[in-house]
Amino acid sequence: MAKVILKLEHDISTDDIYPGRFMATVLPTETPQFAFFDRTDFNAKLKARAFPPGSIIVGGENFGCGSSREQACSTLKGHEVAVVARSISRIFLQNSINLGLQVVICPGIEASEGDELEITTDQVLNRTTGQFFDQVKLPAARKGIMDAGGLIPYTRSRLMAKQS
Amino acid sequence: MGMTVVEKILARAAGQASVKAGDVVEPRVDLAMSHENAALVINQFKVVYQGTGLEPKVWDPSKIAIIFDHRVPAESPKTATNQKMIREFVAANGITKFHDVRGDVGGICHQILPEYGYVRPGCVVVGTDSHTTSHGALGAFSFGVGATEMASAWALGIAVNIEVPATIKVVVKGEFPPFVGPKDFILHLIGRLTAQGANFKVLEFHGETIRKMSTSGRLAICNMSVEAGATSGIVPGDEETVRYLREEAGVADGISCVSPDADANYVRTVEIDVSTLDPQIACPHMVDNVKPIDQVLGTKVHQIVIGSCTNGRLDDLADAAAILRGKKVAQGTRMLVFPASSKIFGQALDKGYIHDLMKAGAVVMNSGCGPCLGVHEGALGDGETALSTTNRNFKGRMGNPTGFVYLCSPVVAAASAITGVITDPRRS
Numbered sequence: 001m002a003k004v005i006l007k008l009e010h011d012i013s014t015d016d017i018y019p020g021r022f023m024a025t026v027l028p029t030e031t032p033q034f035a036f037f038d039r040t041d042f043n044a045k046l047k048a049r050a051f052p053p054g055s056i057i058v059g060g061e062n063f064g065c066g067s068s069r070e071q072a073c074s075t076l077k078g079h080e081v082a083v084v085a086r087s088i089s090r091i092f093l094q095n096s097i098n099l100g101l102q103v104v105i106c107p108g109i110e111a112s113e114g115d116e117l118e119i120t121t122d123q124v125l126n127r128t129t130g131q132f133f134d135q136v137k138l139p140a141a142r143k144g145i146m147d148a149g150g151l152i153p154y155t156r157s158r159l160m161a162k163q164s
Numbered sequence: 165m166g167m168t169v170v171e172k173i174l175a176r177a178a179g180q181a182s183v184k185a186g187d188v189v190e191p192r193v194d195l196a197m198s199h200e201n202a203a204l205v206i207n208q209f210k211v212v213y214q215g216t217g218l219e220p221k222v223w224d225p226s227k228i229a230i231i232f233d234h235r236v237p238a239e240s241p242k243t244a245t246n247q248k249m250i251r252e253f254v255a256a257n258g259i260t261k262f263h264d265v266r267g268d269v270g271g272i273c274h275q276i277l278p279e280y281g282y283v284r285p286g287c288v289v290v291g292t293d294s295h296t297t298s299h300g301a302l303g304a305f306s307f308g309v310g311a312t313e314m315a316s317a318w319a320l321g322i323a324v325n326i327e328v329p330a331t332i333k334v335v336v337k338g339e340f341p342p343f344v345g346p347k348d349f350i351l352h353l354i355g356r357l358t359a360q361g362a363n364f365k366v367l368e369f370h371g372e373t374i375r376k377m378s379t380s381g382r383l384a385i386c387n388m389s390v391e392a393g394a395t396s397g398i399v400p401g402d403e404e405t406v407r408y409l410r411e412e413a414g415v416a417d418g419i420s421c422v423s424p425d426a427d428a429n430y431v432r433t434v435e436i437d438v439s440t441l442d443p444q445i446a447c448p449h450m451v452d453n454v455k456p457i458d459q460v461l462g463t464k465v466h467q468i469v470i471g472s473c474t475n476g477r478l479d480d481l482a483d484a485a486a487i488l489r490g491k492k493v494a495q496g497t498r499m500l501v502f503p504a505s506s507k508i509f510g511q512a513l514d515k516g517y518i519h520d521l522m523k524a525g526a527v528v529m530n531s532g533c534g535p536c537l538g539v540h541e542g543a544l545g546d547g548e549t550a551l552s553t554t555n556r557n558f559k560g561r562m563g564n565p566t567g568f569v570y571l572c573s574p575v576v577a578a579a580s581a582i583t584g585v586i587t588d589p590r591r592s
């Protein structure tokens with residue numbers, strides 16, 4: 001079980017998650033400081049490590065739309081948050097799986113900041129309101145990558161298989 | 165059941181007789197494009213090789229393109245150092261399709277690829293940039309990926325675990341009225357589909373209007389397909405594609421266009437008649453917040469921007485110059501112009517467009533992404549408004565989260581520069 005630490009509207013862009021002006025910072029170890037930078041209070045709390053790992057950001061439709069910048073995923077992954085959204089933009093979804101950022105597509109999700117959510121294999125339970133919401137399964141094609149622990153180990157094993 | 169263009173391209177690239185939407189394939193990659201974010205790709209690429217005992221070498225240096233455009237010349241020591249590191253990697257790996265910070269062969273990646281004939285019909289193109297959708301204009305299947313996915317492609321030469329996308333057929337008919345063009349069409353379409361209306365899908369463009377459209381216009385519409393969430397936009401290759409590649413890109417070798425089957429399976433067909441279309445404006449802060457120009461006329465504009473991978477091409481500059489020739493940019497409004505490539509910049513100089521624009525008061529900047537993504541130059545002041553021919557208007561996009569960005573065509577931007585407020589070019 002984990003708390004909703006941020007509740008967002010529809011169409012949250014990668015410019016919002018990781019503003020373009022920090023794009024020269026690329027390393028996953030350095031990007032977390034700029035997460036939601038222009039949401040000043042939230043950014044400050046993230047940096048102060050105010051939230052336990054597994055804390056949840058709830059998004060609306062089309063979460064992560066916009067640019068392909070992978071920093072938008074590594075910046076959240078660095079804080080070990082999970083994203084539950086009504087729908088997720090293609091490249092952001094792909095990047096999340098590739099980097100191992102936990103993302104859950106949950107078209108009906110209703111939750112407010114402070115609610116306690118529990119993510120099961122195919123549902124999200126809002127313990128605070130007592131409501132249950134179905135997840136949409138991630139594309140089947142992504143399973144191999146998730147099972148390998150991300151795209152880097154997956155590619156590494158493919159590369160080694162190619163050599164032998 | 166027949167195949168759509170993208171199904172045909174993916175079947176061929178994956179070595180299969182046929183594929184259908186939803187299948188998982190691993191197509192070979194014909195071109196892998198990055199820009200400054202190659203710095204992250206290189207990092208991830210090296211991580212892939214860690215512990216393997218193998219030397220990190222890209223699968224095929226001739227199929228990798230790296231173009232510096234997002235922050236040229238570098239705006240900070242950090243960017244300059246990233247660029248330096250990328251330059252060293254390019255040299256060590258023998259990557260030839262490299263466009264450094266230069267006034268002869270430099271420019272925005274989505275202009276350089278077509279301009280140098282790097283993309284052909286039927287190719288599979290991946291790019292670490294969401295607007296990689298642009299290259300569907302040349303009949304290729306071209307889509308954006310993240311840096312780690314690119315590192316994987318550099319190592320393996322394939323795109324791993326790709327789901328064949330379903331296709332929406334967009335049929336466009338009618339002749340554009342004066343001062344209305346491809347940008348207005350694509351803004352209108354995004355407004356209709358919404359920002360996620362084509363998520364995980366391809367937009368395949370057909371109809372008499374598309375057949376008559378120049379490659380420049382096709383690049384603009386495929387470029388913005390991603391703003392409806394599309395994996396890619398594509399115009400099946402035709403005579404115009406071949407003409408462009410031969411005459412403008414200087415391609416001499418074989419070009420073979422791929423067309424969809426007559427009985428291809430589309431998830432949806434959208435028909436649009438452009439003969440009665442008004443100039444369209446995408447209003448803050450979403451690209452699908454599209455309105456006919458009438459609804460926003462008179463909005464005060466502090467910064468006019470003409471350029472980018474959407475509308476920084478020669479015809480765009482010609483249209484803007486024609487409107488501004490002998491006129492002045494309004495006091496209290498500044499106008500920034502950044503041609504999409506050095507080649508276009510040179511052509512616009514030769515034709516006098518740059519002179520016209522500068523005499524009118526525009527600041528002409530070097531080719532590159534410039535103010536488009538708000539990291540380099542041309543940031544907005546607090547609460548200021550920009551009217552721009554670029555492709556995104558998200559909060560903070562032009563460098564200031566308190567700013568407002570409206571998107572429009574080059575003729576609307578030019579007409580509005582003269583008045584300092586959003587102005588209908590048909591009535592100015």
Ligand code: SF4
Nearest residue numbers: 295472473533536537
């Ligand atoms: S011009 Fe703008 S949209 Fe195009 S590649 Fe550059 S930053 Fe991206």
